[in-house]
Amino acid sequence: MISQFWKFHGGIHPPQNKYMSTKESIGKAEIAKHLILPLHQHIGESAEACVSVGEHVLKGQIIACPQGYISAPVHASTSGTVVAIEDRPIPHPSGMSAPCIVIESDGEDRWIEHGPEAPYAEIEASHLRNLIRSAGIVGLGGAGFPSFIKLNPTGKTIDTLILNGVECEPYITCDDMLMRERPHDIIAGAKIMQHALQAKRVLIAIEDNKPIAYDLMKEVVANEADISAVKVPTLYPQGSEKQLIKVLTGKECPSNGLPLQIGIVVHNVGTAAAVHKAITLGQPLVSRIVTITGDGVKEPRNLEVPFGTPMQALLDQCGGVSDDLDRIVVGGPMMGYAMHSTDIPVIKTSNCILACTKESVAPPSHVMPCIRCGACASVCPVHLLPQQLHWYSRAKDFDKTQEHNLFDCIECGCCAYVCPSNIPLIHYFRYAKTEIWAQEREKDKAALARQRHEFKQSRIDREKAEKAARLAKKKAALAASKETDAKKDSSKSDDKQDAIKAAMERAKAKKEKQATAPKNTDNLTEAQQKQIDEANARRAATDGNTNVAEKQDEPTP
Amino acid sequence: MQLNTPSSPHLHGPSTVTGTMLCVVYALLPGAMLYAWLFGWGVIINILLAIATALASEAVMLKLRKRPMAMFLTDGSALVTALLIGIALPPLAPWWIVFVGTAFAIIFGKHIYGGLGFNPFNPAMVGYVMLLISFPREMTTWMPPLSLGENNLSLLQSLSYVFSGSLPAGITLDALSMATPLDTIKTELSLGKTVQEISASPLFGTLGGTDIQWVTLAFLGGGLWLMHKKIVSWHAPFAMLGTLALLSLLFFLYDQSAYAPPTFHVFTGAAILAAFFIATDPVSGATTLKGRLIFGAGVGIFTFVIRTWGGYPDAVAFSILLMNMAAPTIDYYTRPVVFGHEREPEDDR
Numbered sequence: 001m002i003s004q005f006w007k008f009h010g011g012i013h014p015p016q017n018k019y020m021s022t023k024e025s026i027g028k029a030e031i032a033k034h035l036i037l038p039l040h041q042h043i044g045e046s047a048e049a050c051v052s053v054g055e056h057v058l059k060g061q062i063i064a065c066p067q068g069y070i071s072a073p074v075h076a077s078t079s080g081t082v083v084a085i086e087d088r089p090i091p092h093p094s095g096m097s098a099p100c101i102v103i104e105s106d107g108e109d110r111w112i113e114h115g116p117e118a119p120y121a122e123i124e125a126s127h128l129r130n131l132i133r134s135a136g137i138v139g140l141g142g143a144g145f146p147s148f149i150k151l152n153p154t155g156k157t158i159d160t161l162i163l164n165g166v167e168c169e170p171y172i173t174c175d176d177m178l179m180r181e182r183p184h185d186i187i188a189g190a191k192i193m194q195h196a197l198q199a200k201r202v203l204i205a206i207e208d209n210k211p212i213a214y215d216l217m218k219e220v221v222a223n224e225a226d227i228s229a230v231k232v233p234t235l236y237p238q239g240s241e242k243q244l245i246k247v248l249t250g251k252e253c254p255s256n257g258l259p260l261q262i263g264i265v266v267h268n269v270g271t272a273a274a275v276h277k278a279i280t281l282g283q284p285l286v287s288r289i290v291t292i293t294g295d296g297v298k299e300p301r302n303l304e305v306p307f308g309t310p311m312q313a314l315l316d317q318c319g320g321v322s323d324d325l326d327r328i329v330v331g332g333p334m335m336g337y338a339m340h341s342t343d344i345p346v347i348k349t350s351n352c353i354l355a356c357t358k359e360s361v362a363p364p365s366h367v368m369p370c371i372r373c374g375a376c377a378s379v380c381p382v383h384l385l386p387q388q389l390h391w392y393s394r395a396k397d398f399d400k401t402q403e404h405n406l407f408d409c410i411e412c413g414c415c416a417y418v419c420p421s422n423i424p425l426i427h428y429f430r431y432a433k434t435e436i437w438a439q440e441r442e443k444d445k446a447a448l449a450r451q452r453h454e455f456k457q458s459r460i461d462r463e464k465a466e467k468a469a470r471l472a473k474k475k476a477a478l479a480a481s482k483e484t485d486a487k488k489d490s491s492k493s494d495d496k497q498d499a500i501k502a503a504m505e506r507a508k509a510k511k512e513k514q515a516t517a518p519k520n521t522d523n524l525t526e527a528q529q530k531q532i533d534e535a536n537a538r539r540a541a542t543d544g545n546t547n548v549a550e551k552q553d554e555p556t557p
Numbered sequence: 558m559q560l561n562t563p564s565s566p567h568l569h570g571p572s573t574v575t576g577t578m579l580c581v582v583y584a585l586l587p588g589a590m591l592y593a594w595l596f597g598w599g600v601i602i603n604i605l606l607a608i609a610t611a612l613a614s615e616a617v618m619l620k621l622r623k624r625p626m627a628m629f630l631t632d633g634s635a636l637v638t639a640l641l642i643g644i645a646l647p648p649l650a651p652w653w654i655v656f657v658g659t660a661f662a663i664i665f666g667k668h669i670y671g672g673l674g675f676n677p678f679n680p681a682m683v684g685y686v687m688l689l690i691s692f693p694r695e696m697t698t699w700m701p702p703l704s705l706g707e708n709n710l711s712l713l714q715s716l717s718y719v720f721s722g723s724l725p726a727g728i729t730l731d732a733l734s735m736a737t738p739l740d741t742i743k744t745e746l747s748l749g750k751t752v753q754e755i756s757a758s759p760l761f762g763t764l765g766g767t768d769i770q771w772v773t774l775a776f777l778g779g780g781l782w783l784m785h786k787k788i789v790s791w792h793a794p795f796a797m798l799g800t801l802a803l804l805s806l807l808f809f810l811y812d813q814s815a816y817a818p819p820t821f822h823v824f825t826g827a828a829i830l831a832a833f834f835i836a837t838d839p840v841s842g843a844t845t846l847k848g849r850l851i852f853g854a855g856v857g858i859f860t861f862v863i864r865t866w867g868g869y870p871d872a873v874a875f876s877i878l879l880m881n882m883a884a885p886t887i888d889y890y891t892r893p894v895v896f897g898h899e900r901e902p903e904d905d906r
Contacts, residue, residue: 008896014568095562170568242897255897327561338562354567361567366628368574369674373839374790374846375572382896387844388888405895413566420572421674427564 006250008243010379011235012414014170014334016209021173021293021300026181028304029290030317031078035103035308036345037063038090042138043145044070049101055082058112060284063101066133072146072348073136076103077286077306079110091330091347095340103308114282120192125151128196128279135278136285136348141175141239141268142331144349147275150265151196159263161199162248163190163272165206165213166232166239169332172352174289175269177302179206179213182273183220189272190227192279197265202227203248204269207234236334237412241266243381255408270351290346292318296325296355305346311353312342321355329354333361334413368421376415376425382408386415386425393432398439401432409433574673578633580788584779585640585834591775592644595702595768598715599649604640606655606719611639614663622668634673638662641681641834645827645874646688648700649710649733652719654692658684678881679841682874689874701735702768705759708733738766739826739870742817751814756821765824773829780833792849793842793856794832798823800857808865816865828860831873841881847891848884855880 040046047064057063057076064074083104087097117123117131133148141164163186167175179186190202204221206214208231217229230248238244242253245264253259259266270288277283286306293300298319305314311328315321329336330350346353376386384405392400409429416425593600615635619626642659662684670676689696703709708728710718717723724730736744738760745755755761764770783789801822808816822828827835836842836856843852856876863872 009893012570014570093562093564246896252897252899255895257897325560327563327567329565329567333565333567335565336567337565338567339560340562341560356567365573366625368628368632369672371574371577371634371674371839372842372844373577374844377844377846377893378790383893384895385845385888385892388892404892405898408895408897411565413568416566417568418570418572420574420577422569422573424564426566430564 005232005247008238008246008381009383010381010414011237011243012379012417013234014236014417016234017171017293018173018176018209020171020295021291021302022176024299024301026177026289026302026304027317029287029306029309029314031105031107031109031306032309032313033105034083034310035077035080035105035306036088036100036310037074037077037103037308038088038098038100038345038347039064039074040090040098041074041144041307041347041349042072043143044068044072046099047071047074049085049099051082051085051101053082053085056080056106057082057103058110060112060114060286062134062136062284063103070146070149072138073134073284074101074307075136075284075286076112077308078103078105079108080105089341089344091337091339091344091350093337100345111283114284116280116282120195120279123279125196125198128192132196132275132278134284135274137271137274137278138285138348139268140270140274140288140348140351142335142349142351144347147267147271150260150267151193153197153265154260156260157263158197158199158260158265159201160249160265161190161194161197161202162244162264162266163202163204163269164239164241164244164266165204165210165217165269166244167210168207168234168236168239169334169336169352170236171293171354172291172332173293174291174302174351176210176213177291178270178273178289179210179217183216185273185276186217186269187220187224187227188280189274189276192275193265193267193272194227199265200226204229205232205244205248206230207232207238209234237381237410237414240381240410240412242410255405285348288346288348288350290314290350291352292355293352294329294355294357295360296322296328296357298322305350307347308345310343310345311339311350314346314353315342315355322357324357324359325355326358326361327356329356334417335411365422367423370419370421370423373420375418375420379414379418381412381414382410384409386429389432390423390425390428393428396435398432398436402436406432406436575631575633577788578637580783580786581637581834582633582640584783584788585637585644585776586779588772588775588779588830589640589644592648592772595704595772596648596700597703597706597709598712599647599700599710599719600643602715602719603646603648603650603655604643606652607639607643607646607659608636610656610659611635611642611663614660615668618664618668618672622672624672629673632673634667635663638667638681638684641830642684644830645681645685647696647698649715649718650695650698651722654688654695658688660684661687674840676840677884678878679835679838682835682877682881685874686878689869697740698730698734699737699740700733701760704768705735706733735760737826737870738769738821739864742821743864743870746815752817753814756817761821764820765826770824773824776830776833780829783833783837789833789837790846790849792846793836793853796850796853797832797836797857797860798828798853800854801828801861804858804861822861822864826864826871827873831856831860831877835873835877836880841877841884843884843887843891845888845891845893847893848887851887851891852880852884855883 045068048067050065051057051063058079059076061076062073063076066073080103082101084102088100090098129148129151137147138144139147165175165179194202204217214229214231221227221229232247238247245251245253245259251262253262274285287304289302290305291302292314297315301318303314327338328342329338331352333354370387370390372387374387380386388404389401389406411426413426612635615630619629639659642662662680666678666680666683667676714725741760742755760767762770765773784791802819805819805822809818836853843849859876859879860872863869863875
């Protein structure tokens with residue numbers, strides 16, 4: 001059991017506003033006429049479509065296969081016909097489009113044949129991971145990292161598996177409602193994950209602003225020896241993986257490192273429930289719970305939504321949006337991104353659709369200059385100095401931003417939240433990061449170009465040298481033959497010439513003697529003998545060449 | 558439907574620059590009012606004149622620099638600068654002293670560098686030091702507390718002196734003014750008197766100077782309130798007053814007759830005002846917590862050294878400016894250890 005909590009630096013207490021969406025139980029989203037399933041719903045490589053337009057598919061059928069290791073398949077989220085495979089707008093801050101498979105629902109919502117393979121305890125861990133992979137399960141907390149990778153202990157001893165039910169972002173309640181309504185699914189999934197990881201204990205972390213969920217989870221795990229529910233004091237951004245590990249275990253996951261390295265794995269509670277469905281029922285991941293909330297929507301609530309459902313349909317099902325709607329945010333108000341339109345589909349990582357009116361979001365007040373008050377530094381959960389990072393980002397002094405550990409920034413938004421000058425700090429940091437990435441790409445490109453250029457230059461030089469050597473040889477041969485001709489012509493023999501010839505012959509004889517009788521060659525090992533033989537062979541080869549040249553030099557009688 | 562797509566976060570906390578600056582103003586008011594109550598109308602005239610000059614200079618500079626007028630005039634920063642200068646000047650100073658000092662602070666201490674947030678030096682201290690160096694006579698003519706004064710001026714008499722330099726018949730400026738406790742200690746120690754003999758004068762109270770010690774206590778209260786409101790952190794004030802007290806204690810213990818006690822150093826002059834309201838200036842001070850400790854300690858050391866061996870009776874303004882110069886370097890070398898960059902030793906639960 002946990003007897004004490006540790007603290008990470010900083011953190012804030014923004015207004016929670018979670019009550020809005022917990023009044024009603026989790027509903028079922030109506031199946032939209034057209035479901036738009038992006039091929040890229042996770043971190044890693046995109047999946048590749050493995051159905052064609054016109055094909056009829058069943059719910060749970062794989063329609064896009066993973067490419068590479070860090071990837072996940074996409075399943076049809078209802079039965080129907082594939083009507084298009086084309087670029088559609090996807091949930092992305094830039095409002096960009098990407099390849100999607102569009103399914104026209106046939107209204108039957110018919111499952112593909114599926115069922116459990118065996119009780120999980122009888123399945124080998126590696127096969128378990130394969131099953132979880134082919135069920136398309138990715139982290140449902142919002143990041144979307146393929147879960148099977150995080151269920152591989154890779155030879156490490158896993159001390160603690162943490163199930164993240166913290167849900168520290170304001171407004172979002174999908175994990176809260178899941179814990180309230182399906183606690184047994186979560187525990188069943190936790191056991192499967194624990195089995196795959198061979199983890200010694202499981203901690204289910206829940207913030208104390210979710211008392212109902214905590215009490216239920218505590219009750220459900222009462223008889224489990226090594227699974228316990230832990231109530232942690234509410235603090236944003238406690239749900240961030242590394243911060244949560246620190247709070248529960250006191251361990252600091254190294255920068256650039258993975259929790260696995262310190263024997264800890266963190267999964268979202270929703271992911272655990274999905275693992276349970278995949279292994280116990282054989283159902284792949286085709287839907288998730290989404291919180292539709294904010295004061296811009298009339299009836300905020302949680303819905304179980306098949307992937308690909310356009311967000312507009314969900315907003316309509318929740319009574320529609322109010323007239324003074326300002327923005328639609330996917331994710332929470334602290335880290336979520338504002339959408340360009342509502343025709344965007346729900347994907348595996350869409351945990352919340354937040355409809356904001358002008359009153360509920362940050363007022364569009366002026367941005368003032370930084371007064372270096374340090375409020376940002378005092379709330380930064382990574383202990384950065386946002387005021388300095390802002391200064392250097394503005395000055396485009398990107399070396400200095402890296403010196404101040406820009407890339408440790410988790411973009412939680414605490415600094416911008418407390419900034420009295422209302423500076424969009426996260427925006428500056430993202431800008432600096434992208435600039436640095438672009439510069440690095442440029443540098444790589446330049447290095448490659450330089451390498452190519454140098455290779456080409458050395459090839460040209462080599463060819464030139466070879467050509468010069470050939471020419472020189474030819475010239476020498478020519479000169480030698482001319483010389484002999486001249487010699488032939490002159491009747492009297494030249495003393496000087498004879499002396500040179502005699503000297504050359506002496507030198508050659510000496511060289512041959514050396515070559516035939518090397519020193520220190522007694523008592524050689526086999527390997528040494530072999531080396532010598534090889535060397536001799538090489539020498540013979542080069543000698544052969546020089547001999548040819550020498551022969552040419554030799555006067556013909 | 559046109560949706561807004563700004564960058565995250567989509568929430569913002571309640572704090573604003575104006576709110577922060579106004580809190581500083583509120584924290585200064587009790588001390589300022591007590592100061593006026595104990596030292597006369599001159600204090601109020603000083604403050605009002607400084608405020609008028611500061612806002613006018615700010616407006617002119619914003620106009621010249623083509624910056625949004627309303628946004629920066631209402632940010633409260635010029636108000637804070639003006640208040641600090643008004644409080645720091647000798648009570649009853651000619652109008653042009655206030656005017657020149659404040660205008661210099663706003664124009665050359667602030668806007669020349671790019672305005673709010675970009676000034677490397679505390680503007681109020683820039684203005685104050687300029688006056689101290691350029692107009693030593695006016696800047697060293699201090700009024701005693703009303704309780705010690707024999708010819709206290711009324712509001713009208715004060716106004717008449719400030720704007721025309723004329724005093725009521727039969728009263729000279731020399732008769733009105735009196736040396737400050739810090740000045741007295743300095744000059745009389747050099748005449749060979751002991752601290753005990755000097756502080757027997759009615760000019761000295763239990764903590765610091767008569768009456769001025771209460772003003773100082775009021776500023777201390779305001780400063781603590783700012784700390785409670787989390788507008789300023791404890792680091793710089795604690796380090797500055799701690800260093801000043803420690804140094805003066807060491808020397809006081811070494812020779813009680815030649816060095817003033819630590820209570821005197823802390824509660825006299827501008828030490829407390831500077832510790833809570835000037836050393837905590839975020840723009841010109843250090844921004845890291847460890848840096849603020851070093852910054853405060855530096856101010857404390859310089860204050861003690863200049864007060865004790867330097868040419869000026871008080872030294873807070875010089876000390877602040879000196880440490881302002883060091884702030885960027887201090888910040889660079891006091892960066893906190895970032896999460897995950899230094900493995901913490903394994904815990905033993």
